[in-house]
Every structure is written in structure tokens, then in C-alpha cells.
Amino acid sequence: MHVILVGSPAFDSLEYHLSDALQVLGHTTLIVDPAAEVFLPAKLTYWAARFNETYDRLVAERIATRIVANRPDLVLVIYRTMHPVLVDQLKRQLPGVTIAQINPDALTNLEKQQIIASDYDCYFSKEPYVVSALRDKAGLPAYYLPEGFNPRIHRKPTISKADAERTTNMDVLVYGGLYAYRARMVEQLIRAGINVVVFGMEGPYLNAAVKSAFRGRYLVGEEKNQLLYGARIVFNNLHYAEVTSANQKYFEINGIGAFQLCDHKPTLDDYSGIPTERVTFGTITDAIDKIRYYLSRPDERYELAEQQYQHFQKYHTIDQRVSQLLRITGLQSSSSTAYETVGR
CATH class of the missing domain: 3.40.50.2000 (Glycogen Phosphorylase B;)
Structure with missing residues (x-):
């Protein structure tokens, strides 16, 4: 055809x-x-x-x-x-x-x-x-x-998650278009003392704190695989107009084997291989609390990321x-x- x-x-x-x-x-x-x-x-x-x-x-x-x-x-x-x-x-x-x-x-x-x-x-x-x-x-x-996600493009690196995190040395990674809503949430993380690195397309109206976290390039290919996998936490705040659904990144991150924290949406219960309340947030305060929790528990991050990786390879x-x-x-x-x- x-x-x-x-x-x-x-x-x-x-x-x-x-x-x-x-x-x-x-x-x-x-x-x-x-x-x-x-x-x-x-x-x-x-x-x-x-x-x-x-x-x-x-x-x-x-x-x-x-x-x-x-x-x-x-x-x-x-x-x-x-x-x-x-x-x-x-x-x-x-x-x-x-x-x-x-x-x-x-x-x-x-x-x-x-x-x-x-x-x-x-x-x-x-x-x-x-x-x-x-x-x-x-x-x-x-x-x-x-x-x-595309399993031929969005691939897990061959090294262990622990080794990748030591090499990358990023606590929280955010990527995608840095529009005002996403930038405001990044700003809240920075104000809470969290080390955030941002990749993607720069939007207007960014304040100095968010600009300081911005690395100024769009992630694709092997670089994206390596940095997402190597970040301790990938923070995926969905667009406010995602009423019940997830974005493309939600599937890519899990398909690469990275550890993801994202907004809770009803459809995630159908997609996830683990209880969604463990890896989603309802408010920015909840997100900050979970980031702090998982940064101090690497073994739990590795286990959850691997469970999601296996599940998404099979179903998504x-x-x-x-x-x-x-x-x-x-x-x-x-x-x-x-x-x-x-x-x-």
C-alpha cells in the first residue's frame, strides 16, 4: 500500500x-x-x-x-x-x-x-x-x-541508569517549547531550590531565573536519549489545554527508560504500567515534594523507570x-x- x-x-x-x-x-x-x-x-x-x-x-x-x-x-x-x-x-x-x-x-x-x-x-x-x-x-x-514512541529512534542507552546519571549530573530536566505556562512552573521549581536544566525552544517573557536554566537547543536523536535517560528526573508538565490526554513526550520518556514525573491526567491510568499516583502530580507543591522524595531515593527511581520501560515497549x-x-x-x-x- x-x-x-x-x-x-x-x-x-x-x-x-x-x-x-x-x-x-x-x-x-x-x-x-x-x-x-x-x-x-x-x-x-x-x-x-x-x-x-x-x-x-x-x-x-x-x-x-x-x-x-x-x-x-x-x-x-x-x-x-x-x-x-x-x-x-x-x-x-x-x-x-x-x-x-x-x-x-x-x-x-x-x-x-x-x-x-x-x-x-x-x-x-x-x-x-x-x-x-x-x-x-x-x-x-x-x-x-x-x-x-518510535523504538528505533527513542532508545534506551546501553549503560546502567546509575552510570548515566553520574555522567549527565542533572537533577531535573525539562524539554520542549518554553511557553509562559511551562516557564512559570519551571520558575516555581527553581524558587524551591531545585536544580533544573531546560532544553527546547525559547518563548517570550522569560525571567532571569528561567533564562539561567535554559540551554538553548532542541533535543533530538541520540542526544535526547542520553540526556533524558541520564537525568535523575524528567519533569513533563503537560500543556494546560491537554484536558485528559498526554503528550508525545510522555511516551518517548518512558520508551527511553527515563524516570518521568508529569501532570496527572485520566488517560494515564490506561497507559501506565505502575500506579499513576507514584509518578504524577496534581499541584506544583505536590511536584516539588515528589522531586525531593525521588532525588533522595535513586533505587526506587531505577525500579519504576524500568517497569515503565518494559510496559511501554510492549504496549505503546x-x-x-x-x-x-x-x-x-x-x-x-x-x-x-x-x-x-x-x-x-
């Missing part, structure tokens, strides 16, 4: 991992990058598309033309801001080909709700709240699909998610049980 993905081909992106998993499962793939189909630089394109529908439609039509020329059996659209004409044109020119949307973003990132206005054959979301709204109220064919790979997606779309036989389970 030939699958086209609409999104970013960047290494470690969701599109990259979906493509990789599809190839492992025996399919061919092509990532069509909307940024390569536009006439203006990326930032200008974003604003032009927001305020000029003619330009927005033209970009979508160009992308549709390229997709049609490659004759796919399945189209997966990951970008959430595509004009609905994209799906309309694909359905006219590719009758019978499934067009699906995968939204990995938090609820606040739906822009102008283009994905809701588009007539996709399937909508996949990691957020049960969004699935319910789309399916039960908007009448759309929406399905729950959690995120996962991107290969399993892709296999589930293909079953839902009817493109893979339901008799295949290799990747049946999403939760425990």
Missing part, C-alpha cells in the same frame, strides 16, 4: 515516525510538505493563509494536485490548518481512497477549525474530549488514538498505533493481533 502524509518531514516529527512505522509494516510512503508547495516564506504563508482565503485555497489545491499525481491508497493529513478544499479535491479525483486526519495538538491549537470543516473519512485524536465532541455532537467519524510503540489506525480505516485485517492493545 502507498501512503501519503501531509506534514513536516523533519526528523523526530510525528510525520517522520508515522512514515517510519508504515515502512516497517511493509508499506511505501511519501511526505508532502506544505512548506515546499507555497510561494512565500513560512511565516508569511501562515499570515497570508489566515487573512487571504484565495491564497489559502491555492496552496491546498497545489498540495492536492501533487497528492493525486502520486496515486496513494491512503492519505494521512497531520497539518491542522489545511483549507477544506484539499479534502474536496482529493475526494473528487481519488474516489475510494481514504482521507484521514490525525490531530496531535492540544485543544487550543485548532486555529480556524479547518479540520472540522473538512469532510475527512476518519478523524483521529489523542484527546477523548475532542473525540466525543466530534463524534457525539458534530456527527463526525472520530476515533481515539493515543500517541506513542508507534507501530502499534499505526496498525490500529489501519484497522480502523479498514486497510488492515482485524484478524491481525500483533498490535491490538492500546492500554494495559
Whole structure:
């Protein structure tokens, strides 16, 4: 089967991992990058598309033309801001080909709700709240699909956790976009006297304390594996608009074998291989208390991290998610049980 993905081909992106998993499962793939189909630089394109529908439609039509020329059996659209004409044109020119949307973003990132206005054959979301709204109220064919990790990219280093921690020598590591909400929580940790190191993309309005903890680069590949695994605690504070779901990092951290402390969300009970109350927090005070507790108990950290690592290897790979997606779309036989389970 030939699958086209609409999104970013960047290494470690969701599109990259979906493509990789599809190839492992025996399919061919092509990532069509909307940024390569536009006439203006990326930032200008974003604003032009927001305020000029003619330009927005033209970009979508160009992308549709390229997709049609490659004759796919399945189209997966990951970008959430595509004009609905994209799906309309694909359905006219590719009758019978499934067009699906995968939204990995938090609820606040739906822009102008283009994905809701588009007539996709399937909508996949990691957020049960969004699935319910789309399916039960908007009448759309929406399905729950959690995120996962890529076992070929997100790999545990070969040294022991204790040796990795001695080499890295970081008490608490935070990574990702340093937007204001995350920065405020980092600030609270620093004020509590916790040694925090931050990697990722710098956001606006950072105070001096948070800037001093910021290392100024985005973690990918082997460096990410080594630093997450080597940090004593990886602090994963989820976006405030993650209503009940987890982010991609939640799966990556556990898949690498790192020790993770994150916000409690209802879906984590379905994902976790250990009682979630042991490795989640409800308030920043609770987070600080648990950080102090686990920093003084390395053996307990190692044991919990290893239990999560084994559990996530068994149940939460991107290969399993892709296999589930293909079953839902009817493109893979339901008799295949290799990747049946999403939760425990």
C-alpha cells in the first residue's frame, strides 16, 4: 500500500515516525510538505493563509494536485490548518481512497477549525474530549488514538541508569517549547531550590531565573536519549489545554527508560504500567515534594523507570498505533493481533 502524509518531514516529527512505522509494516510512503508547495516564506504563508482565503485555497489545491499525481491508497493529513478544499479535491479525483486526519495538538491549537470543516473519512485524536465532541455532537467519524514512541529512534542507552546519571549530573530536566505556562512552573521549581536544566525552544517573557536554566537547543536523536535517560528526573508538565490526554513526550520518556514525573491526567491510568499516583502530580507543591522524595531515593527511581520501560515497549510503540489506525480505516485485517492493545 502507498501512503501519503501531509506534514513536516523533519526528523523526530510525528510525520517522520508515522512514515517510519508504515515502512516497517511493509508499506511505501511519501511526505508532502506544505512548506515546499507555497510561494512565500513560512511565516508569511501562515499570515497570508489566515487573512487571504484565495491564497489559502491555492496552496491546498497545489498540495492536492501533487497528492493525486502520486496515486496513494491512503492519505494521512497531520497539518491542522489545511483549507477544506484539499479534502474536496482529493475526494473528487481519488474516489475510494481514504482521507484521514490525525490531530496531535492540544485543544487550543485548532486555529480556524479547518479540520472540522473538512469532510475527512476518519478523524483521529489523542484527546477523548475532542473525540466525543466530534463524534457525539458534530456527527463526525472520530476515533481515539493515543500517541506513542518510535523504538528505533527513542532508545534506551546501553549503560546502567546509575552510570548515566553520574555522567549527565542533572537533577531535573525539562524539554520542549518554553511557553509562559511551562516557564512559570519551571520558575516555581527553581524558587524551591531545585536544580533544573531546560532544553527546547525559547518563548517570550522569560525571567532571569528561567533564562539561567535554559540551554538553548532542541533535543533530538541520540542526544535526547542520553540526556533524558541520564537525568535523575524528567519533569513533563503537560500543556494546560491537554484536558485528559498526554503528550508525545510522555511516551518517548518512558520508551527511553527515563524516570518521568508529569501532570496527572485520566488517560494515564490506561497507559501506565505502575500506579499513576507514584509518578504524577496534581499541584506544583505536590511536584516539588515528589522531586525531593525521588532525588533522595535513586533505587526506587531505577525500579519504576524500568517497569515503565518494559510496559511501554510492549504496549505503546508507534507501530502499534499505526496498525490500529489501519484497522480502523479498514486497510488492515482485524484478524491481525500483533498490535491490538492500546492500554494495559
